[in-house]
Amino acid sequence: MSKAITSQEQDYSKWYNDIVVQADLADHSAVRGCMVIKPHGYAIWEKMQAALDKMFKDTGHVNAYFPLFIPKSLFEAEEKNAEGFAKECAVVTHYRLKTDPANPGKLIVDPEAKLEEELIVRPTSEAIIWNTYKGWIQSYRDLPLLINQWANVVRWEMRTRLFLRTAEFLWQEGHTAHATEKEALEEAERMLDVYADFAENWLAMPVIKGLKTANERFAGAEETYCIEALMQDGKALQAGTSHFLGQNFAKAFDVKFANKEGKLDHVWATSWGVSTRLMGALIMSHSDNKGLVIPPKLAPTQVVIVPIYKSEEGLQKISACVSELKRKLQDKNISVKFDDRDSQRPGWKFAEYELKGIPVRIAIGERDLAEGTVEIARRDLLTKEVVKMDAVDTYVSDLLDKIQSNLYDKALERKNKMTQKVDTYADFKKTLDEKTGFILAHWDGTPETEEKIKEETKATIRCIPLNNEKENGVCIYSGKPSTQRVVFARAY
């Protein structure tokens, strides 16, 4: 069939693109490297947003919004941050167009309308936010300041990929200010826990919590925490980051507060974010050759009901029965869609909803009406069962939970199977080529070694796991002593 998705074994990236496009999640837009998120994809993103937003509020945060444009002078204030993003900034230089006198009907940039100071389209909002915080913070009584922003940002990447690395992407960025280093560190770790919790309980995606090495650290951060996930093809994906910013931004933007003793001190900061990249993680974690698989908790539609009938009267009988069933399911907070379109046949609908990843499908035919049953199919295992009509609501409610946990269990099992301990560089290279996945190996702690390994094998240190088991060993590359294993992988 033309809609069949390319086999994963043949070409994972084609497989990924096919699912994104065919499951109706997103398209490339006319704008270089940007994407159009289609209604089905956006509905999933909205579910993610709602869940995350609640978790942020439960941990004491509030939402606010800051400008898209950052004057260059503000942007460059925190030098390391500015340097880190300098190569990928879109810059606004003019504010007006005019008709081209030499070419009627066409427009040119009006050279008269050049901005005195260029505006940077935010690649991240630390600069504009810290410049604003400066006016909001005077005393310890103003702290902690716990704010999150839902926004879009632009990073002019050389190479783009739908959901994983688009020129413009949607995300949330939390920016907090604290009176003490300890509080800020606790905040950074708390939000990492929130992300890990979200990844595991909503995305059904196991992650490793860890610290980035200096090479991989966020520009302007003292410490970058991250969650790392493993995709089905064995490549790692950074799924979220939480940064301890120290006093770097407070110093750059002169944000001071008077403590209880009346002494002035710079505040301590964090920032943390997850993006529409999580959509990519979702697709590459659970999908199969029939299309997308959405964990029930994130599925905009959890159950689809497909009627099977031969005549108009048949459909009417089924519809009457379905409307009662639909209400019973909705009473259990299950989102249901009844697809009674006459324009498509049942087989077509089955395939379509599998492609779109709807967790549960109920088919009701005249045969079922006679026997008081329905056929229930689950997307994750592609199995079907016949269930008594009066037990459907509790059955489906249980089934959704089962699917959610089965997806997680499967992903966890895969992650465990794809995680190897390796002790020599030869084994390291062999494992990368044969199995991929996470490799736990000793490292001497130097950026030079990390860089060499990256050059020679394309594998990077994904993170140094938190609460890492101490273990004496020698660096696989340099042979120098090491006290713990770190996580290596080839990554997206």
Add this chain to the structure above:
RNA sequence: CGGGGUGUAGCGUAGCCCGGUAUCGCGCCUGCUUUGGGAGCAGGAGGUCGUCAGUUCGAAUCUGGCCACCCCGACCA
């Protein structure tokens, strides 16, 4: 930005080497028959062949410029 590749109907493509007005499949429209896993038959609509220029009696096809996209590097959430 460096290396490789591709642009032909809404989507996927054949044709290009060897120049003569575009092939096939899916989708779309109409009708009938169908409907428990992507229906069958019949009829129909839809294309300035990415773009600009050149060569030629004639260009999807040859030549050059430009643009876009994909893959591999560098960069990255």
